[in-house]
Amino acid sequence: xxxxxxxxxxxxxxxxxxxxxxxxxxxxxxxxxxxxxxxxxxxxxxxxxxxxxxxxxxxxxxxxxxxxxxxxxxxxxxxxxxxxxxxxxxxxxxxx
Amino acid sequence: xxxxxxxxxxxxxxxxxxxxxxxxxxxxxxxxxxxxxxxxxxxxxxxxxxxxxxxxxxxxxxxxxxxxxxxxxxxxxxxxxxxxxxxxxxxxxxxxxxxxxxxxxxxxxxxxxxxxxxxxxxxxxxxxxxxxxxxxxxxxxxxxxxxxxxxxxxxxxxxxxxxxxxxxxxxxxxxxxxxxxxxxxxxxxxxxxxxxxxxxxxxxxxxxxxxxxxxxxxxxxxxxxxxxxxxxxxxxxxxxxxxxxxxxxxxxxxxxxxxxxxxxxxxxxxxxxxxxxxxxxxxxxxxxxxxxxxxxxxxxxxxxxxxxxxxxxxxxxxxxxxxxxxxxxxxxxxxxxxxxxxxxxxxxxxxxxxxxxxxxxxxxxxxxxxxxxxxxxxxxxxxxxxxxxxxxxxxxxxxxxxxxxxxxxxxxxxxxxxxxxxxxxxxxxxxxxxxxxxxxxxxxxxxxxxxxxxxxxxxxxxxxxxxxxxxxxxxxxxxxxxxxxxxxxxxx
Numbered sequence: 001x002x003x004x005x006x007x008x009x010x011x012x013x014x015x016x017x018x019x020x021x022x023x024x025x026x027x028x029x030x031x032x033x034x035x036x037x038x039x040x041x042x043x044x045x046x047x048x049x050x051x052x053x054x055x056x057x058x059x060x061x062x063x064x065x066x067x068x069x070x071x072x073x074x075x076x077x078x079x080x081x082x083x084x085x086x087x088x089x090x091x092x093x094x095x096x
Numbered sequence: 097x098x099x100x101x102x103x104x105x106x107x108x109x110x111x112x113x114x115x116x117x118x119x120x121x122x123x124x125x126x127x128x129x130x131x132x133x134x135x136x137x138x139x140x141x142x143x144x145x146x147x148x149x150x151x152x153x154x155x156x157x158x159x160x161x162x163x164x165x166x167x168x169x170x171x172x173x174x175x176x177x178x179x180x181x182x183x184x185x186x187x188x189x190x191x192x193x194x195x196x197x198x199x200x201x202x203x204x205x206x207x208x209x210x211x212x213x214x215x216x217x218x219x220x221x222x223x224x225x226x227x228x229x230x231x232x233x234x235x236x237x238x239x240x241x242x243x244x245x246x247x248x249x250x251x252x253x254x255x256x257x258x259x260x261x262x263x264x265x266x267x268x269x270x271x272x273x274x275x276x277x278x279x280x281x282x283x284x285x286x287x288x289x290x291x292x293x294x295x296x297x298x299x300x301x302x303x304x305x306x307x308x309x310x311x312x313x314x315x316x317x318x319x320x321x322x323x324x325x326x327x328x329x330x331x332x333x334x335x336x337x338x339x340x341x342x343x344x345x346x347x348x349x350x351x352x353x354x355x356x357x358x359x360x361x362x363x364x365x366x367x368x369x370x371x372x373x374x375x376x377x378x379x380x381x382x383x384x385x386x387x388x389x390x391x392x393x394x395x396x397x398x399x400x401x402x403x404x405x406x407x408x409x410x411x412x413x414x415x416x417x418x419x420x421x422x423x424x425x426x427x428x429x430x431x432x433x434x435x436x437x438x439x440x441x442x443x444x445x446x447x448x449x450x451x452x453x454x455x456x457x458x459x460x461x462x463x464x465x466x467x468x469x470x471x472x473x474x475x476x477x478x479x480x481x482x483x484x485x486x487x488x489x490x491x492x493x494x495x496x497x498x499x500x501x502x503x504x505x506x507x508x509x510x511x512x513x514x515x516x517x518x519x520x521x522x523x524x525x526x527x528x529x530x531x532x533x534x535x536x537x538x539x540x541x542x543x544x545x546x547x548x549x550x551x552x553x554x555x556x557x558x559x560x561x562x563x564x565x566x567x568x569x570x571x572x573x574x575x576x577x578x579x580x581x582x583x584x585x586x587x588x
Contacts, residue, residue: 007467016421016466017428017443018459019451028460034521035464039410039477045484052482053489055312055342056298056537057562062341076205082435091430092442 007032106131107268108585111325114271115173118165125165125176128271129158129220132178136223136269139588144244145254145264147183148191149223154178157220164218173328173352175218180270182261183224184231185316186305187211190221194307195239196229198433198453208305209340210274210316210333217332222270226260229455230424231281231309233257234526235517238457243514246288247586248552252511255285261319262289267588272329273319278310279412280506280530282317283542287506287555290544290581292572293319294326297563298537299344301330302337310419311342313412313534321582323543323573327351330565349566355577358570364390365400365499370529376509382546382554383505386575390503393574398499402491405532407484409524412531414468414481420458421465427453460520489536492559501571502559504529506542510552529557539565541572544581553581 009029013020020028071077074087083090106114106128117123133151140146161176170176181187184194186204188211193199207215214221228238236244236259244259246252247267254263258275262285265273275282277295286293294317301316308314318329331352336345366387371380391397429435429449436448454462468477495502506529517523533540539562542555556575560568576582 009463012463012467012470015470016462017425017446017450018454018462019447020459024456024459028463031460031520032464032467034519035413035524038521038524039414042407042410042414042477042480042484045404045407045480045487047480047483047487050483050486052479053486053535054482056489056535057344059342062338064338072205079205080202080432082429082432089431092439092445094442 007036104583105135105268107135107271109271110321111173111177111272111328112322114177118176119170125158125161125220126155128176129154129178132222132268132270139267140269142245142250142588143247143263143267143269144242145225145260145267145269147193147195147224147226147241147260150190154220154222161218161220171216171218174214174332176220177271178220178222179214180223180225180261180264180273181211181221182227182258182273182275184227184276184307185210185274187221191224192307193224194230195227195241196453196455196458197240198427200240200434202432206305209302209337211305213333219332223264225258225264225273228257228259229458230307230420231257231276231278232420232457232461234280234284234523236260237514238455240455246511247588248290249511249550251513252552253288253514255288255507255511257281258319259285262286262291262293265289265291265319265321266586268585272325274316275319276306276314276316277534278313278416279534280527282319283506283530283540283555283557284527286319286542288511288553290553290584291319291321292323292326292541292543292576292582293317294330294541295533295539296330296334296565297539299342300334300346300539300563300565302335302340302343304337304339308423310416311423312419313416323541323569323576324352324355326541327355327569344563346563351566351569354566354570355573358567360571360574361394361396362500362571363396363398363498364571365398365495365502367400367402367405367495367502367504369402369405370504374508374528375505378548379505379507379509379554383503383556386545386556387503389575389578400495400499400502402495402532404484404487404491408488408531408535409528411481411484411488411535412527413464413524414477415485415535417461417465418469418478419465421462421469424458424462429453457520485535488532492532492536492538496561500561501568504557504559506530506555506557510548510550510554533559538562539568541568543572543576545575545579546581547584
């Protein structure tokens with residue numbers, strides 16, 4: 001199990017907004033190196049001229065009529081908010 | 097094992113059998129619900145299939161079903177039948193946890209489309225079933241709450257990620273269940289627990305109200321005791337939904353009627369790539385015996401090749417993790433879900449809430465998905481994987497020029513021991529026979545086809561053509577209705 005030099009776990013964890021412990025960084029780096037080694041196999045496939053598939057069947061944009069339909073009540077929409085006040089979600093201060 | 101002479105207990109009967117008893121007023125839905133509750137209370141301590149269940153709510157639904165029936169307004173074969181729901185599918189007023197600490201206290205404010213459709217069909221929505229956290233895993237050991245056991249051998253896993261859905265049904269704790277399948281999460285646990293598991297064509301069943309894992313691969317489907325029951329359940333949940341823009345506008349046939357109308361003989365393809373290295377000899381023998389049964393029915397058995405099979409796991413773990421890293425960015429501790437208590441500022445809140453709320457496998461997949469999408473690696477990994485996905489899909493479509501369906505083992509081995517696959521890559525390789533179906537968007541069904549010498553169930557997978565579930569179910573039923581593997585129940 002060797003860690004590829006270009007797997008910068010700190011950079012990736014930062015992009016993913018995920019705080020990792022030093023132990024997790026070591027463990028995940030090694031495990032992901034294993035998985036990436038397996039994935040390297042894909043480089044053997046000749047994909048010249050092959051179109052990528054994002055969905056198994058073509059997906060088209062769907063337009064809805066611009067008509068208001070009933071949605072969740074404010075109470076229901078905020079049912080699972082970790083902290084709320086006056087029909088709003090409370091978050092840490094974001095402006096100085 | 098139950099003996100053939102004794103009538104099966106109510107909790108071990110099929111939807112079709114129970115629907116007939118309900119219709120004849122031999123039993124009531126409330127009696128059936130009491131039987132399922134008593135069974136659950138007797139075995140659940142050992143099986144641990146549920147995250148939660150609400151007996152008062154279920155009995156109230158059953159009483160409502162009985163009232164409808166008494167008034168001559170019964171709604172069809174699912175009316176009054178208790179159906180368990182994987183804990184990633186929304187049910188109004190019930191917990192929706194994805195077996196994650198992130199959503200441990202989440203209560204759903206609305207119904208998934210499939211939940212609404214089951215309610216309209218009169219089904220009793222029963223319990224929240226355990227899974228690998230956010231449906232990421234193949235053993236249900238990644239649940240943040242507890243590990244579900246295989247009812248046939250309690251020290252073995254039930255498979256995953258829909259392990260609770262498979263185990264609950266096998267143990268008689270529900271009459272049918274719903275799961276979701278991104279890389280095999282319905283078919284693999286169905287095979288390991290001696291039940292039928294159907295993953296419909298991508299787009300046949302609405303994903304509205306399903307917690308997203310990998311949106312181009314996820315599909316909801318039923319676990320049932322028989323193929324006929326799978327046809328009944330699919331009938332209720334299939335169909336276009338304007339709330340899921342990837343759901344397709346296709347005609348929904350009468351699936352149950354198709355079982356009788358479509359008689360074959362069929363052309364069935366056997367892909368050599370699915371019978372090679374790594375396949376357990378007992379699994380191979382059971383599947384080959386099932387194939388020879390089809391031959392006896394007059395089906396034409398043809399060798400086919402799916403040459404890009406070996407790349408499936410690699411393609412899957414790039415595409416699925418890329419999509420999950422994007423889908424799971426919504427869990428940031430702000431609007432819902434776990435929020436860290438001691439954050440310094442809002443960005444710190446994201447980092448800490450996600451670190452505390454997600455378990456190790458979810459973190460690994462977010463990291464891998466973020467990596468393959470990151471600048472400088474996108475072309476080498478993600479774009480290349482999407483191109484190989486095209487080739488994998490083309491393999492299947494080429495095979496369908498010659499055959500009506502493809503038969504493979506569902507899994508390389510029967511259920512493995514709990515804790516046996518601590519290495520993530522070893523766990524990922526469990527899905528080697530089921531992943532291609534998701535990448536190609538095809539319908540696949542696992543049907544019980546035998547037991548190992550250790551008494552563990554074995555399943556075969558039948559893979560059909562897009563949106564031709566009626567044919568796939570008819571082919572599967574030709575075998576299933578002539579065998580009684582599903583009548584074998586675990587000693588619990």
